[in-house]
Amino acid sequence: MKLPQGFINKYQELLGDEANNFFKSFDLPSLSAYRVNPNKMTKNQLNNIDDEPVPYCSTGFFGKVNGKSIQHTSGQVYSQEPSAMFVGEVVDAKPGEYILDLCAAPGGKSTHIAGKMANQGLLVSNEIFKNRAKILSENIERWGSSNTVVTNESPDKLESFFPAFFDKILVDAPCSGEGMFRKDPDAMQYWNESYSSECANRQRHILASAVKMLKPGGKLIYSTCTFAPEEDEQIINWLLDEYPQFEMTPINKYPGMDDGRNEWSKGSNDVSDAVRLFPHHIKGEGHFIARLSWKADSRNLDKKNYKLFKPSRLTKEQQTLLSEFLNDTMPNYSIRNVVLFGDRLYDMPDGMPSIDKLNITKPGIEVGTFKKNRFEPAIGLALSINSSEVKNTIQISQDQWRQYVHGDVIKVDTEHKKGWYLLTCNGYSICFGKLVNNTVKNFYPKGLRF
Numbered sequence: 001m002k003l004p005q006g007f008i009n010k011y012q013e014l015l016g017d018e019a020n021n022f023f024k025s026f027d028l029p030s031l032s033a034y035r036v037n038p039n040k041m042t043k044n045q046l047n048n049i050d051d052e053p054v055p056y057c058s059t060g061f062f063g064k065v066n067g068k069s070i071q072h073t074s075g076q077v078y079s080q081e082p083s084a085m086f087v088g089e090v091v092d093a094k095p096g097e098y099i100l101d102l103c104a105a106p107g108g109k110s111t112h113i114a115g116k117m118a119n120q121g122l123l124v125s126n127e128i129f130k131n132r133a134k135i136l137s138e139n140i141e142r143w144g145s146s147n148t149v150v151t152n153e154s155p156d157k158l159e160s161f162f163p164a165f166f167d168k169i170l171v172d173a174p175c176s177g178e179g180m181f182r183k184d185p186d187a188m189q190y191w192n193e194s195y196s197s198e199c200a201n202r203q204r205h206i207l208a209s210a211v212k213m214l215k216p217g218g219k220l221i222y223s224t225c226t227f228a229p230e231e232d233e234q235i236i237n238w239l240l241d242e243y244p245q246f247e248m249t250p251i252n253k254y255p256g257m258d259d260g261r262n263e264w265s266k267g268s269n270d271v272s273d274a275v276r277l278f279p280h281h282i283k284g285e286g287h288f289i290a291r292l293s294w295k296a297d298s299r300n301l302d303k304k305n306y307k308l309f310k311p312s313r314l315t316k317e318q319q320t321l322l323s324e325f326l327n328d329t330m331p332n333y334s335i336r337n338v339v340l341f342g343d344r345l346y347d348m349p350d351g352m353p354s355i356d357k358l359n360i361t362k363p364g365i366e367v368g369t370f371k372k373n374r375f376e377p378a379i380g381l382a383l384s385i386n387s388s389e390v391k392n393t394i395q396i397s398q399d400q401w402r403q404y405v406h407g408d409v410i411k412v413d414t415e416h417k418k419g420w421y422l423l424t425c426n427g428y429s430i431c432f433g434k435l436v437n438n439t440v441k442n443f444y445p446k447g448l449r450f
């Protein structure tokens with residue numbers, strides 16, 4: 001691979017004897033891997049996977065997943081390069097926590113975090129760019145995460161909605177992406193001698209917003225997929241100088257992982273507790289991760305600081321249509337917080353403050369749409385539940401799955417009564433379908449068909 005000459009000069013000087021091995025690693029093929037969804041897969045299914053495990057991520061495996069496979073489309077797996085998986089492990093999300101993933105698209109770290117939260121607590125996944133926030137929402141939807149809200153805001157706008165709100169915040173920062181060169185050589189075209197300093201400026205702004213949204217006592221996790229000290233050790237050194245309430249917390253390092261390099265930090269703070277994943281030391285594309293803790297004790301959320309969320313009001317007709325659907329299909333399902341976007345009904349997780357004026361792409365699980373005289377369940381609802389939560393299911397074969405995702409109807413032999421059914425394949429929820437006279441009508445969203 002032809003690396004930029006300035007890049008070669010820079011890392012020759014920084015890495016000395018190691019530089020040659022570092023440069024050689026760019027000529028090796030990039031590594032593919034995937035994580036499985038612990039909220040969908042059973043331990044047994046996990047144990048049956050033959051691929052080589054990623055040693056530092058219990059749900060990670062080396063291997064390629066086809067984006068048009070049933071595994072991907074039903075949210076059983078998420079493709080992610082292996083070193084990026086260590087970020088989610090360092091976040092160490094726990095069920096019940098309030099977590100913000102501030103730079104979240106396309107959703108690798110958010111799906112990892114959501115998997116660990118087991119649908120309990122609140123995950124706000126934010127992305128500044130609208131088109132990327134849409135992709136993030138689709139990935140969260142497939143993953144079936146019911147405690148996740150996707151927002152589309154700049155970090156400074158988000159501050160006013162969530163002052164001192166989160167237990168943990170991940171800043172997986174936009175960066176010069178040197179760790180992406182091998183996978184996507186086009187990323188090299190943006191590289192120049194001053195690019196890292198520009199990125200560092202933006203990273204400091206994002207972190208300043210993140211600090212305002214973190215609860216005292218909370219944890220801030222910072223990561224990049226670049227090797228540039230300006231965006232890695234020097235950012236952490238700046239953060240420790242600027243916000244003395246923080247201290248670094250050690251990260252349990254696995255063989256092949258390196259310490260943060262104090263000699264690159266241009267400061268007096270010890271940043272060796274950060275971790276570097278270099279492609280010539282470990283099987284991955286490369287990452288930098290640091291975890292900081294706010295030294296003060298955690299205090300409880302003072303609700304008075306927040307405008308409380310007010311649920312949307314359904315009309316009488318909407319209430320009737322929804323009750324009919326739920327009674328017929330999933331009588332035990334109750335919507336936590338009703339949010340209506342036009343005719344689309346969402347089930348928002350608990351814990352959100354008022355969402356007035358907040359740009360939200362996905363306020364939670366999309367339950368369905370109110371149509372004239374009927375309620376149509378959404379694929380988002382199907383992907384977030386399992387068959388034990390619905391009255392009526394139809395198991396379809398892999399061939400029938402192919403027909404359905406292509407937009408075709410499915411014929412079923414057995415006698416079933418007319419109505420909505422959850423279609424499952426190999427035990428995984430796929431979509432709702434409406435059965436009329438032994439034919440399952442196709443409700444797979446047009447935009448997702450293939």
Ligand SMILES: C[S@@+](CC[C@H](N)C(=O)[O-])C[C@H]1O[C@@H](n2cnc3c(N)ncnc32)[C@H](O)[C@@H]1O
Pocket residue numbers: 102103104105106107108109110127128129132154155172173174175202206
């Ligand atoms: C490294 S990527 C995040 C990858 C993501 N965490 C994942 O695991 O899939 C950084 C994200 O930051 C977003 N971004 C760009 N400029 C930003 C800014 N000024 N503030 C916040 N986010 C920004 C980018 O659009 C991009 O989606």
